[in-house]
Amino acid sequence: MAGILVFIEQRNSDIRKASLQALSQARRLAGGEVAAVLVGSGVAGAAPGLGAYGAAKAYVADDPNLALYSAEGYAEAVAKAAAATSPEAILFAGTAMGRDLAPRVAAKLGVGALADVVSLERDGDRLVARRPVYSGKAFATVDAGGHTPQVVTLRPNVFAAEETGGVAEVVTLDGLALAIRAVVKELVDTGGGEIDVAEADIIVSGGRGLKGPENFALIRSLAEALGGAVGASRAAVDAGWIAHKHQVGQTGKVVSPSLYIAAGISGAIQHLAGMSSSKVIVAINKDPDAPIFKIADYGIVGDLFAVIPPMVEEVKKLAG
Amino acid sequence: MNCIVCVTSVPDTASVIKIGPDGKKIDEGGIKWILSPFDEYALEAALQLTEAKGGEVTAVTYGPARAEAALRDCLARGAHQAVHVAGGEATLGDSFTIATVLAKAFAGRSYDLVLCGVKGVGTDCSQVGQMLAELLAIPHVANVTKLEVGDGSLTAGRDVEGGQERVECPLPALITCQKGLNEPRYAALKGIMAAKKKPVEKVEVASLGVTEGADPFYVVRSLELPPPASEGTIIKGEDDPAGAAAQLVNLLRSEAKAI
Numbered sequence: 001m002a003g004i005l006v007f008i009e010q011r012n013s014d015i016r017k018a019s020l021q022a023l024s025q026a027r028r029l030a031g032g033e034v035a036a037v038l039v040g041s042g043v044a045g046a047a048p049g050l051g052a053y054g055a056a057k058a059y060v061a062d063d064p065n066l067a068l069y070s071a072e073g074y075a076e077a078v079a080k081a082a083a084a085t086s087p088e089a090i091l092f093a094g095t096a097m098g099r100d101l102a103p104r105v106a107a108k109l110g111v112g113a114l115a116d117v118v119s120l121e122r123d124g125d126r127l128v129a130r131r132p133v134y135s136g137k138a139f140a141t142v143d144a145g146g147h148t149p150q151v152v153t154l155r156p157n158v159f160a161a162e163e164t165g166g167v168a169e170v171v172t173l174d175g176l177a178l179a180i181r182a183v184v185k186e187l188v189d190t191g192g193g194e195i196d197v198a199e200a201d202i203i204v205s206g207g208r209g210l211k212g213p214e215n216f217a218l219i220r221s222l223a224e225a226l227g228g229a230v231g232a233s234r235a236a237v238d239a240g241w242i243a244h245k246h247q248v249g250q251t252g253k254v255v256s257p258s259l260y261i262a263a264g265i266s267g268a269i270q271h272l273a274g275m276s277s278s279k280v281i282v283a284i285n286k287d288p289d290a291p292i293f294k295i296a297d298y299g300i301v302g303d304l305f306a307v308i309p310p311m312v313e314e315v316k317k318l319a320g
Numbered sequence: 321m322n323c324i325v326c327v328t329s330v331p332d333t334a335s336v337i338k339i340g341p342d343g344k345k346i347d348e349g350g351i352k353w354i355l356s357p358f359d360e361y362a363l364e365a366a367l368q369l370t371e372a373k374g375g376e377v378t379a380v381t382y383g384p385a386r387a388e389a390a391l392r393d394c395l396a397r398g399a400h401q402a403v404h405v406a407g408g409e410a411t412l413g414d415s416f417t418i419a420t421v422l423a424k425a426f427a428g429r430s431y432d433l434v435l436c437g438v439k440g441v442g443t444d445c446s447q448v449g450q451m452l453a454e455l456l457a458i459p460h461v462a463n464v465t466k467l468e469v470g471d472g473s474l475t476a477g478r479d480v481e482g483g484q485e486r487v488e489c490p491l492p493a494l495i496t497c498q499k500g501l502n503e504p505r506y507a508a509l510k511g512i513m514a515a516k517k518k519p520v521e522k523v524e525v526a527s528l529g530v531t532e533g534a535d536p537f538y539v540v541r542s543l544e545l546p547p548p549a550s551e552g553t554i555i556k557g558e559d560d561p562a563g564a565a566a567q568l569v570n571l572l573r574s575e576a577k578a579i
Binding site for chain 1 (some may be wrong): 331333334335336337339344356357359413414415416417418419429440441443444445446448449450451452453454455458459460461462463465477478479480481482483485486487488489490493497498500517536537538539540541542543544545546549550552553554555556557558561562564565566569570571572573576578579
C-alpha cells in the first residue's frame, strides 16, 4: 500500500512543532510507509530524529541555495521525494511556508490540494478532510476526488505530535534541478521577540474599547503575564492603533488557540469568525449585550481598565 | 507594465451563513455578493503600477453571472479591461481546476505581473495564485505587504510568522496581496458611470477545453454549521472588578485548565 510523505519545515535546523504534528498524523493514517522530506542547507543532522515521530525514511535535500525558503526550489525537492516514494498523500503543516509551498507542489504534480484541514480521516483509499470555510462560520467535509497524491495542509496545533521512538533511515536527494527565480534575500525579524498570533497558544486581544493606541500596553501586560500573543480587532487595526499582523478575524488571521481573551471587543461577525474555534474563550466588556458574550466560555461584564490590572496581578501570583 | 488581476465574487463578510437544501453549499438567499476584500489590494497595486509606468490593467474572473458585478467594480475603480469566464458553480473551492481555467484564459494575453488576493474570502483556500504561477511557469511571491517594481524585476515583502521575507524576483511574476500592501481606492461616481459602458469580454469555460465537474480535485461531501456555543459563565464585575478578576483567573486555572 502506498505510504504518506510529510514535508518537514525547519528554520536553522530547528524542526517546526507543526511539522511533527503532521508527521504523527501521517503515522496514524498511513496504510504504508511514512516518509519525511527535509529541505534546507546543513540540515541533514536533524533527519534521523524524525523517526521518533514515525518517519521510516527521511529524504534530505541539502543545498546552499535552499538555506532560505524558496517555493520553486523547495517544490522541486518535494516533487523529487514524491517521485521516489509514489505516496498516496503529501502532508504539510499549515504554516506560512506550508500554505505557500503545498499548492505549488500540487500544481507541479498536476493535482489539487486541501487547505487548512482540522480533521483528517481515512475512507477506503481516500482521505477525508474537515476544513473551516467562511472563516469558520461553516465547516466543509471534503476529499480530493480520487486523485493522488492527495496534498493536504494541516492547521497547526490541532493534531497531536506523538513521540514513539525510532530512527529514520536518511536518503539524500541528488540531482535537483534548482531553477530559483523568486529569491528570498533575507528574513527580517519584525516580531521584536513577540509571539505571532498565528502560532500562539494563548492570545489576548484588544478592540475599540481600549479607546486609544497607548492602552494596548494593558493588553500587552496581560499577554506577557500569560506568555501569550497580542491580538486586535479590525476596528483597532483600521484606527491605526496596532499593526495589521495582529488582526484576528475574517480579513486578518484565523486562530484557534487554547485560550482567547477578548477585551473591549464587541464581537462583530467577522471577528467571531476568526476566533470562534478557540478552545476557551473569555470576554471582558462593559456592555452585557455584546455579541462576544454569546460565544464566551467565561466573561466579566465590567470596565476592562479596572479588570485587567488585577487580572495581571492574579496571573503573576500563580506563576510566582 | 501590463497587469492581470484575478478577482472573485464572495459573500459580504457580514453575511450570516446558512446551509443550503443539498447540505453541500450555502443558502444563497439574502447573500450580498462583493469583490473579495483581498482582491481590492491586488487591484489597487495594479492600478498604481500602471499609473506610474503605463500599460493596462485587465481584471479577470471565473464565476457565475453575478461575478460580473465584481468586474464592474474593478472597471469603476480604473481597470482598463475585464474578462469574464462564465461558470464556476461546480468548481467552488477546487483551486486546481480554477487555476487551470485561469491559465487557459490567459493564453494569448500579455502580462508582466499577475496579481491575486491572498485568498478568496469564503472558501479560504489561499491556493489559486500559487497553482496559477506553477501552471504559467512563472515565479510567485505570496502574502505580499510591500512591493517595489523596477525594470524587469520586483522586490516584495512577504509576511511570515514573526518576520518578513524580502524577495527579489524577475518579471513576469505573480503575487498574492495581503492587507497592509496599500489603501484601496473607492470607485468614484464618474468611474461607476463609465464602467457601465465598458465592455466585458465573455469567455465560455467549455471553449477553454474544461468540462466543469467532470474531474474534480475538491469534492464537498457535506457542509455544516459549527456546533452552537454552550452558555458561558459570566461574572458581574461592575462593583468589584478586582474580585471578578480573581474569580476569573481562578476559574481559568482550576475549571478550564487553560492557564
